[in-house]
Amino acid sequence: xxxxxxxxxxxxxxxxxxxxxxxxxxxxxxxxxxxxxxxxxxxxxxxxxxxxxxxxxxxxxxxxxxxxxxxxxxxxxxxxxxxxxxxxxxxxxxxxxxxxxxxxxxxxxxxxxxxxxxxxxxxxxxxxxxxxxxxxxxxxxxxxxx
Numbered sequence: 001x002x003x004x005x006x007x008x009x010x011x012x013x014x015x016x017x018x019x020x021x022x023x024x025x026x027x028x029x030x031x032x033x034x035x036x037x038x039x040x041x042x043x044x045x046x047x048x049x050x051x052x053x054x055x056x057x058x059x060x061x062x063x064x065x066x067x068x069x070x071x072x073x074x075x076x077x078x079x080x081x082x083x084x085x086x087x088x089x090x091x092x093x094x095x096x097x098x099x100x101x102x103x104x105x106x107x108x109x110x111x112x113x114x115x116x117x118x119x120x121x122x123x124x125x126x127x128x129x130x131x132x133x134x135x136x137x138x139x140x141x142x143x144x145x146x
Contacts, residue, residue: 021127024049024134027111027120028142029059029085031078033070035115041065042143043082046089046120047135048107054131055103057089057110058139065145073117081118085110 029044044059059082063075087095089106098109111120128134 021129022049022051022131023125023127024052024054024131025107025111025123025125026135026138027123029057029082029110030119030121031061031066031082032117032119033066033073033078035117037069039069040119041069043078043118044085045135045138045143046085046107046110047131047138048103049128049131050104052131053103055089055107056132056135057086058135058143059083059086060139060143062145078117085118 024047026045026047028042029046030040031043032038032040041062043061044057046055046057048055061075061079061082063079066073066075066078084095088099089110091099091106093099098106101109111123113120126134
């Protein structure tokens, strides 16, 4: 078994700092039209960075993919639910009392497990210097249609 010591950066050499990168949490918002079948499509990303005071949500419902999973599912209604989640994250007063909570509480409300048509993935973590850019990248990689 080897033991490694961590030495501080020499004087005058910048160490990685929280100013350069900050931790974040994110969940993928999944649409599960028929819970009993456990099939889903990714329809959004919610990303929260406490040090950056950032909470962002991007949503997009691919209605063709939704119809492929369940032709009877009301895509307009599901889209409205997704838009409601984005409005809560943005703190829109018209989104109801949840939108008045602080950023952390809003994220954890979005990330809370549920047994409804819109379900969050497990919470994932990372570090970034640009939460908005990371949200865009995650959205592009995990949600956007090819």
